[in-house]
Amino acid sequence: MRNLAPLSLLLLSACAVPAATLQTAPLSSKATPMVSPVLASADAADPYSYARPEIARVTHVALDLALDFDARQVSGTAALDILAKTGADTVVLDSNGLEILSVKDRSGTALPYTVGAQQAGKGAPVTVTMGDARTIVITYVARNAEALQWLVPEQTAGGKHPYLLSQGQPTLNRSWIPTQDSPGIRQTWDARITAPQPLTVVMSGLTASPPVAAGAGRRAFRFTMDKPVAPYLIAIAAGDIAFRELGPRTGVWTEPVMLDRAAAELADTEKMVDAAEALYGPYRWGRYDMIVLPPSFPYGGMENPVMTFLTPTFIAGDRSLTGLVAHELAHSWSGNLVTNANWSDSWLNEGVTSYFENRIVEKLYGTRRAEQEAALSFASAEEALAEEGSDAPITALHLAPAQATPDGGAGGIIYDKGAVFMRTVETIVGREKFDAYLRSWFDRHAFQPATSAMFLADIRANLVKGDADLERKLMLDAWVYEPGLPANVARPQASAFAAVDSAAAAYGATGRVSKAAWAGWTTAERMRLLAKLPRDLSQQKLAALDADLGLSQSGNNEILFAWLELALGNRYAPAVPVAEKFLATVGRRKFVAPLFETLMKEGEWGGPIAKRIYADTRSGYHSVTQGTVDRLVLTEK
Structure with a gap:
């Protein structure tokens, strides 16, 4: 797959049109400026979408929807503008559970359509025979959409009004919007949303006009996004805000x-x-x-x-x-401006972003905090490699088909190894030179999707520039396509956590952590200490830790989570009510899933606790969290 860059670039040229082109593309079937069909290489094609963008591609989505909190559904229309190659008379969309009532052209004439068989994790294809039409209007209802979470007033901080929130990434938006739901198929959009008063609606677009009365105690809100974005980036929230x-x-x-x-x-x-x-x-x-x-x-x-x-x-x-x-x-910049074309290259979003995040932190909060957070990230990469195996395919940045599912891969690789790769390149070529290159990458590929092959071709053309010695030093292919950490890896400064690591080493002899030292440490240092403590601790040592450091009362959720994971992994009973309260009030999967997993690993002690807590808390979690925890707690081993 390393030598598929030419095909990848061809596919992307067919699927990624600059913003100005998208906004002005003619809708007539007689004028279709689409590139001729190309072979979709394995490097760029998205197997988790039914769309065939090389034939017909959605360029704009116009939503007109009503929110129904009692029925927990959205209903209305989605008008789709389509760019198609000459003679194309069908377009294929993604849907997951949508009830489609009709499909018409702009003049109101009904268009034939079929809804194919449902596939787990992918939904069903909707194939519309559009003929010469280049705008189609779909009337539909979305009930029990996986992307949408409807909260009752008791689940909100105010406790008086219901709340709606969405989470579309990676492929959940097809459960409430009928479109081509693939990260490489960028679309502009606009929306008119009605909701009951006094609720306020916000979306991931600019407010087009102030809300207006919409009859029957409702208000209408309008939004627009004039930049082409990946479909998963259309988001909505509504509530007392x-x-x-x-x-x-x-x-x-x-x-x-x-x-x-x-x-x-x-x-x-x-x-x-x-x-x-x-x-x-x-x-x-x-x-x-x-x-x-x-x-x-x-x-x-x-x-x-x-x-x-x-x-x-x-x-x-x-x-x-x-x-x-x-x-x-x-x-x-990395993700919204330049987006991975499919899920095998999620590191182009998350790894580059994690590196960029650290650079922002350094500018605002200083080198010490940035170095410490980079060291924590490096430790996460090492932890993922230890867990998966340093030679496992899942530890390559570019994921093989078996691992390249929409929610696949390992965070310690996609986020942290990706960031380490960026820091390694920076170390080798120099910060000033690398910054100039990254800025030019974002400029050249703004509002377009990208693949690993495309990125490597670009970095070779615009940074390496034929320098054989630099090419050898960078080991680009090894970083992207091979498992593990290459030999040229830039490791974090050993001094970043010197005092904390010394305290962790001393803990084995003393069984105590200095209260004064803990009080003066940053959050990163505290997390490092908890990560470095022995995993097997006695009940007495756990009690002393909690008493000395006030871990169960921490107002920092990262610290509280790290403590609970350690305590529950040692069957520390006093931590159970703290965990129960935490799991009842927090739905963040990063925290929830590992705690349930820890409990389930503790067999006859933790399993019943996990099942009891989950029976009470499951209904309050988003479907994203439910899906992960269901597999941990409800699946018979």
């Missing part, structure tokens, strides 16, 4: 009772945008707003353009976990 400005182009939405805490934690956001622009060029999306969601949100953050979705679990009161915000902001 308020806005606080943070800077000229930044602000935060959240429930009113959360607004002061959220705004205080996010006070550095405008500076983050400035720092990111200084590194890799202009922020191209207009505003950078965020919404801090209820705790059931399954991820730390989601980089939806214009409206980053955030978990409240990052609020620690001291901005020590705002690397999460830097990460989601960095996606405005």
